[in-house]
Amino acid sequence: MNRAIGIDLGTSNTVAAVVENGRARILPNGEGERLTPSVYAETGDGRRLVGMPAKQRLATGSGDAVASVKRLMGSGRSVMVRGAPRSPREISAAILRQVKADAERELGGPVARAVITVPAYFHHAAREATREAGRMAGFEVLRIISEPTAAALAYGLHRQDLSTVLVWDLGGGTFDVSILELSEGFFEVRAVCGDNRLGGDDWDRRFADHVASRVKAECGVDILGNAQALAQVGMVCEGVKKQLSEKPVARLSLSALEIPLGEGASFEEVMARSVFEEATADLAGRLLPPTRQALSDAGLSVGGIDRVLLVGGATRMPGIRALAESFFQQQPYLKLNPDEVVAIGAAVQAGILTGQIKDVVLVDVTPLSLGIESQGGLFARIIPRNTTIPTSAQELFTTARDDQASMDLHVLQGEREMASDNISLGSFQLSGIPPLPRGQAHVEVSFSIDADGIVTVSAESLQTEEKAAISIDAMHALKAEEVSQALADADTCAQGDLERREQIEASTRAETLIRSVEALVDDPAASLPEDLGRALAAHVALCREVLAQGSALEIRSRCAALKAFLTTLTPDAKGALHETPVEHHAPFGQSGPGPRPR
Structure with missing residues (x-):
């Protein structure tokens, strides 16, 4: 039987799950592990490695392995592997191809369909790049869904009580906050917000920088100027960070690493959790503004949240859990495995789409407003942010000068009033408009968003029935970090x-x-x-x-x-x-x- 699986294509790790007999379970990889590091490498003899073998090469800092490419999806940027450019989509496809092979080995048959998750605040180009990566890996991509939505599916699948759930999703590279209403199998997303440039990787880097400054102070060695040494220190710091999530102190030692600290010199230190939290306090503070924005968009106060779900491996940090408890004035729900819950939810969605799971309806929303540039450089919203998807909307526009025979339509995404301050998705031209006085020729502009959050735009002259449409080019989109600033900029300005x-x-x-x-x-x-x-x-x-x-x-x-x-x-x-x-x-x-x- 051709199976459908759910995949959490994460910044740090990728996880796959499948629904069997109405329940979802995690699929182990070829090494028997439940998590596959989202790392890619190429060897000198042409082999391509994914997962732990690639992560081991990453620690050497030799330049033949890359990680955290998820942040670059849809940005048009490439990364260098052994001196050659590789697109984030290509690397993601290699990771997904390995997941597909591992799933087929585990299930004993072909796996050609998948639901793949993305951060809630991924823009159009990043979602489209993720879907293309899935296709390149050999999957029929049934749906692209948001990670917090998947987590809520995993949490609420068998619950009958009405509840308003807020999902804090802090993964390796991104942070999302989503608010959902759960009621008798009906899952409705009320609001989403987030920061596409904030994740556990940032805590790791900040900690590594702190350790590097301590090494320089004590040993006089500048690790920051040595890529290979910094990579090794980063791996050590990641391990210490995990230890500090379990106990208040941990020993940090660089003596076993191939780092020249000077003759007879070594670096060992008992690191306190409080030191780690102090060094990363500003990063934790960045979780709150998107949270407040999501609550505002949903028309809710903290008291209106019935349950807070912590999702993503980075939420294991005690400081993050303490911040959540303080802000939401309740104990977060900790019974779900934060590393696996998104993949479980993706598998549930795959089960819904293939008919294995009945009587469940998922309703998602679009994270940013969509529209076109209008006269005077203004942004004319056609689909407001947090509109339930799939959706479509139309609006009439007119010509801006006498005898105008064509119209350039600039498609935008964002929350600012001026077109130039928003994210450009692309432009197209409608010709064949009748030469009439200014304001008398009518053009209908139509936007549609499918269930994956993918946008299509068309325009039609109502007098001549001439039509034009755009296939949004992902390479025209801005970098992901600029999307995560859209709401903050809109509020400030x-x-x-x-x-x-x-x-x-x-x-x-x-x-x-x-x-x-x-x-x-x-x-x-x-x-x-x-x-x-x-x-x-x-x-x-x-x-x-x-x-x-x-x-x-x-x-x-x-x-x-x-x-x-x-x-x-x-x-x-x-x-x-x-x-x-x-x-x-x-x-x-x-x-x-x-x-x-x-």
């Missing part, structure tokens, strides 16, 4: 962004009104009395004066005075005016389509 939007909208509406009035004054068919024409021209001159240097409030006030004067006109004259809401104007380009330079 909210007031300034709102003022800029109001100024641009007021100016654009004023321009539209002024053009309409000028067209009326110049139209012989309107037959305006001479004194009325002079009065209108005077009002227009005042509007243009305030438009050049006035505030949004002053512009709106002056335009209101002009509109009030227009109410004295005859019905025929008023009917000649045409004013289009600013939010329905899409920009036009003089050249081919392309993202606005950032």
Whole structure:
């Protein structure tokens, strides 16, 4: 039988699971281990290694092994292995290929289908790169789901009670916080937030830097300037960190390593947990802002959370658990294995999709708003963040100049008011728009997001039925760390962004009104009395004066005075005016389509 499995493709470790008889179990790898290190290596004789053999080579610092490539998924960047560039997608595919082989060995038959998890705050390009890695490994990827959502599936599969669950997922390379409602087999994601540049790896590096500074102070050796020595120290520090999760002190010794500390010199120290926590306190503090944002988005306070789940190996650190207990004012749920729960949930989702598990419905959300650039460089949201997926939405846009025959559509993801401050997903052009006066040609822009969080965008001229669409190119996306800053930047810049939007909208509406009035004054068919024409021209001159240097409030006030004067006109004259809401104007380009330079 062609089996379907769930895979947690982690930054530090990868785990696979399968559903059998309605229950999920972890699949051991070829070495009998439940966790496979997400490390890739190439040997001098052309062999490709994955897992523990590759991790052993990583410790040598020789440059033939790489780890933590998950952070680079969808970024367009490569890593060097033995002097040759390798894409994160290619390395992830190699890891998944090894997982597939191990699963087939364990299950005694072909495994061609999989559900693969990603951080909740992975953007479109990173999700698409993960799906492509799965395909390259030989899988039919049934679904890409968020890691916290998978954890909630594993937690709540057989529960009947209603509960609001918050998942703190701190893995090797990313941090996610998700809030879900669980009720009688119905799993609904209320809100997601996170930091794609924060994970257990950062605690390891910070600890290694601390030890390196101690070695330099005591032995006069600069480990930070020696890649091979730093790699070995990093491995030792990772082990000590794990010991400190079990006991308050641990012995750190570098005497067995091939590090030249000087004749007769050695470094040994009894490391206290408190020292480790002090050295990494600022990293722990970064967990709280995304948590507060998720609570705000869900419209909840800390008291509205029934259960807190800790997911990811890094949540084993006592300092993290203490922080969670203090912030949420409750003891976190610790009965789930934080290293395995995401893979279990992914297997549950695979079981749901293949019919092995009945009466369970999973509803996820999109983490960032989606839309296009509109007139004046504004961001026009079409699908707001935290919208339940799969979903689709449409909005009408108009031309921004007379006789405009084409429209450049710049697709964006983010939370800022100005297009240039958001993440560019790509651009495409719609041609064949009828040459009509400004604002009278109508174009419908459609966005859709499938269950994997993958975005497609299309546009159609409603008069000519000409159509165009975009296949989002993952290489146009920004680096993952920039996505994790989107909400923080939006919050910090909210007031300034709102003022800029109001100024641009007021100016654009004023321009539209002024053009309409000028067209009326110049139209012989309107037959305006001479004194009325002079009065209108005077009002227009005042509007243009305030438009050049006035505030949004002053512009709106002056335009209101002009509109009030227009109410004295005859019905025929008023009917000649045409004013289009600013939010329905899409920009036009003089050249081919392309993202606005950032």
